[in-house]
Amino acid sequence: MAENNYKIVIIGGGAAGITVAASLLRHNAGKQFDITVIDPASEHYYQPAFTLVGGGCFNFEKTKRSMKSLIPKGAKWLQEAATNINPEDNTVSLSNNTDIEYDYLVVCPGLALDWSATEGLAETIGKNGVCSNYSPDYVQYTWECLQKIKSGDTLFFCQPPLPFKCPGAPQKIAYLSADYLKQKKLLESCDLHFATSGPKMFGLDYFAISLAKVADRYGIEKNFHHHLIKVDGDSKTATFELMGGDNQGEIVEFTFDMLHATPVQRTPAFLHNTDLINEAGYVEVHQNSLQQLKYPNIFGLGDVTTTPNSKSAAAVRKQSPTVVQNIKNMIDGKAVEESYNGYGSCPLTTSRSTVMMAEFMYGGVITPTMPYIAKPRVESKLMWRAKKFGLPILYWDYMLKGYEKFFEPKLNYKD
Numbered sequence: 162m163a164e165n166n167y168k169i170v171i172i173g174g175g176a177a178g179i180t181v182a183a184s185l186l187r188h189n190a191g192k193q194f195d196i197t198v199i200d201p202a203s204e205h206y207y208q209p210a211f212t213l214v215g216g217g218c219f220n221f222e223k224t225k226r227s228m229k230s231l232i233p234k235g236a237k238w239l240q241e242a243a244t245n246i247n248p249e250d251n252t253v254s255l256s257n258n259t260d261i262e263y264d265y266l267v268v269c270p271g272l273a274l275d276w277s278a279t280e281g282l283a284e285t286i287g288k289n290g291v292c293s294n295y296s297p298d299y300v301q302y303t304w305e306c307l308q309k310i311k312s313g314d315t316l317f318f319c320q321p322p323l324p325f326k327c328p329g330a331p332q333k334i335a336y337l338s339a340d341y342l343k344q345k346k347l348l349e350s351c352d353l354h355f356a357t358s359g360p361k362m363f364g365l366d367y368f369a370i371s372l373a374k375v376a377d378r379y380g381i382e383k384n385f386h387h388h389l390i391k392v393d394g395d396s397k398t399a400t401f402e403l404m405g406g407d408n409q410g411e412i413v414e415f416t417f418d419m420l421h422a423t424p425v426q427r428t429p430a431f432l433h434n435t436d437l438i439n440e441a442g443y444v445e446v447h448q449n450s451l452q453q454l455k456y457p458n459i460f461g462l463g464d465v466t467t468t469p470n471s472k473s474a475a476a477v478r479k480q481s482p483t484v485v486q487n488i489k490n491m492i493d494g495k496a497v498e499e500s501y502n503g504y505g506s507c508p509l510t511t512s513r514s515t516v517m518m519a520e521f522m523y524g525g526v527i528t529p530t531m532p533y534i535a536k537p538r539v540e541s542k543l544m545w546r547a548k549k550f551g552l553p554i555l556y557w558d559y560m561l562k563g564y565e566k567f568f569e570p571k572l573n574y575k576d
């Protein structure tokens with residue numbers, strides 16, 4: 162290890178990679194850190210606004226910035242893909258067939274969308290009324306489909322088994338769509354379904370009960386235990402396998418005019434050659450210190466890790482200070498801190514002007530940041546404004562710039 166000049170390599174320049182790089186630089190008073198971000202992408206997206214784009218409430222162009230403009234001054238960007246991690250040599254292999262050395266490695270390449278895991282989906286996504294907010298390539302098609310809905314049409318909003326990013330996103334678009342159809346006086350004549358492979362609306366009953374009432378208010382049929390296994394775009398038919406419930410294993414088919422798909426999500430393939438992962442392919446880290454379980458000079462954060470929090474940019478915001486502090490602690494010969502408490506957030510858009518701001522940490526403990534402004538399960542107009550206007554500013558101008566001080570969530574909240 163070079164004395165007083167520590168090579169820190171970050172795999173992924175998404176929400177997590179840019180935040181960690183910027184935050185490390187804010188702690189770089191002694192110019193100790195030589196930081197390289199590896200990412201092949203030219204663009205960086207603010208994915209939390211994709212829900213609003215698909216619902217016709219946000220300009221797609223505003224979700225996108227060039228990677229070059231976001232790499233913090235003082236960090237280097239290698240526009241390559243990581244192809245392997247060699248922890249015994251402290252190197253990362255790159256798509257240009259070179260290796261880069263590190264003293265500390267931060268692994269945060271997010272999740273890849275696996276359209277072909279669902280039969281027929283790869284062939285029909287982006288046409289035949291089959292859309293998805295999960296990809297910048299198809300998110301604008303969601304809004305296109307919605308505007309073409311006519312009286313008597315059937316809409317499906319599908320949710321696969323966890324894990325996938327932003328567990329609320331598959332139903333958020335259902336509510337934005339229902340409210341749009343209500344405004345167009347089409348809601349009563351259309352048939353809306355929320356088809357989830359799970360047994361309830363949300364992992365935490367505290368929110369699940371309130372969300373079931375929201376769905377009922379719009380007349381959205383709740384198809385629990387319905388796991389989408391096939392989409393035939395030409396005949397506009399969706400096939401589901403019943404997972405759990407009384408009719409476990411049964412196959413059911415529905416026709417649709419619009420189907421919003423949430424693709425199966427997996428960790429990037431290059432990780433599967435490494436011994437950093439669990440059986441499902443996720444990078445194994447301590448859930449509070451975010452330190453890799455086998456290699457102490459490797460940390461992981463964001464969507465790619467085994468931590469049992471809600472996979473969200475909000476979680477990244479709280480994970481990054483832990484990773485940065487722990488790299489500093491290791492350099493200073495101190496013990497790592499176990500300071501990440503599992504915080505995550507899911508602003509549930511329950512209409513085109515309200516949000517139920519779900520915030521929680523490990524163990525399902527409800528941790529609202531501003532309960533005096535809006536109680537967590539209340540549908541709040543103010544929280545809609547926070548989602549649409551405030552959170553994008555917080556992301557681009559605060560989090561991605563490496564600022565770490567935020568309003569703290571209330572840990573002992575009761576209502």
Ligand SMILES: Cc1cc2nc3c(=O)[nH]c(=O)nc-3n(C[C@H](O)[C@H](O)[C@H](O)COP(=O)(O)OP(=O)(O)OC[C@H]3O[C@@H](n4cnc5c(N)ncnc54)[C@H](O)[C@@H]3O)c2cc1C
Nearest residue numbers: 173175176177208209243270271327463464472473474475
């Ligand atoms: C529809 C939708 C709605 C969402 N809503 C919300 C919300 O309301 N609130 C919220 O907090 N979160 C939300 N999220 C989730 C949030 O966007 C993610 O949790 C967050 O972006 C995760 O950050 P990350 O850095 O782990 O991954 P990402 O931000 O996805 O970044 C991963 C980066 O790694 C790069 N990469 C991939 N492979 C390699 C490789 N081999 N080598 C190098 N680099 C690589 C990619 O190019 C990418 O730039 C939503 C996501 C979606 C899709």
